[in-house]
Amino acid sequence: MTTSSTAPRDGRLDPMSGVVTGERRRLINLAYRMLGSVAEAEDVVQETYARWYAMSPRQREAVVSPGGWLTKVAGRICLDVLRSARVRRERYVGQWVPEPLPARTEWSAGVVDDSTADPADRITLDESVGMAFLVVLETMTPAERVAFVLHDVFRYPFAEVADIVGRTPAACRQLASSARRRVESSRAPLSPTGRQARVVREFKLAWEARDINALIGLLDADATAVGDGGGLVTARPHPIEGAERIARFFAARARPGRLAIRECAVNGQPGLVAHLDGTVVSVYAFDIANGRIRRIWAVLNPEKLRPWKRDPRP
The missing domain is CATH 3.10.450.50 (Nuclear Transport Factor 2; Chain: A,)
Incomplete structure (x- = not known):
């Protein structure tokens, strides 16, 4: 796993660099929930930043919301990865289980790359990364999973979800609703x-x-x-x-x-x-x-x- 560059390829100082790099934690949290893999999430974030810095300074300056742009690109990359992952997992030997996340005290600094050793880049551990939740997400279609994670977990409005998934807001609402039913039907009373x-x-x-x-x-x-x-x-x-x-x-x-x-x-x-x-x-x-x-x-x-x-x- 290589560390993603957060510097423009042309060597010029990016006035929005702090804003852009500040999105990293949110993007990794988003990508892990969509993909169930730390390595794949890191790849998505790396590719997202690569596409940002592949633009000219003028193009970057024209982006009204860098965070929104990064989310849109990361979401579309995740959708592509999920589509290809369904084929790869059909060839996977044995059962496929999402990659388990350690607590901060268990994390091996530098095992993946230097950036993931930073606590700010670690994935927030809540109910939406519980193994049971991630396993249910694996049963969804790529579009269902992306729409559900963006809307129900990260609270993006369906108009923005539609722009990422490439469907109408009404269709994305239906996707999220279908995904929600799967989650609810598998959920048992949670023990303390x-x-x-x-x-x-x-x-x-x-x-x-x-x-x-x-x-x-x-x-x-x-x-x-x-x-x-x-x-x-x-x-x-x-x-x-x-x-x-x-x-x-x-x-x-x-x-x-x-x-x-x-x-x-x-x-x-x-x-x-x-x-x-x-x-x-x-x-x-x-x-x-x-x-x-x-x-x-x-x-x-x-x-x-x-x-x-x-x-x-x-």
């Missing part, structure tokens, strides 16, 4: 964060103890577990369904003394990270409702774990 953390902690302890009955007791009867290895590491090609099957799967893969599991925040919610010989090998996100785990997403693809630190403990 403290209660979620307790469930995740109990799951960790039962996993380490290989206590199958305790694991079953923490899982919803119809729970599913999905692993994303990306073809680079071994992962189940299909979801595991049912509490007992999931419990036996995890219990069989406990490695006392070698696999260190610790609690952490994943996309702003309680999760787990596993270290093998000091290196992060998997990150686990959970969907918890009524005190039971409904879904587990295990990301093992090392390409998606680059932002995570090595185990800081000796």
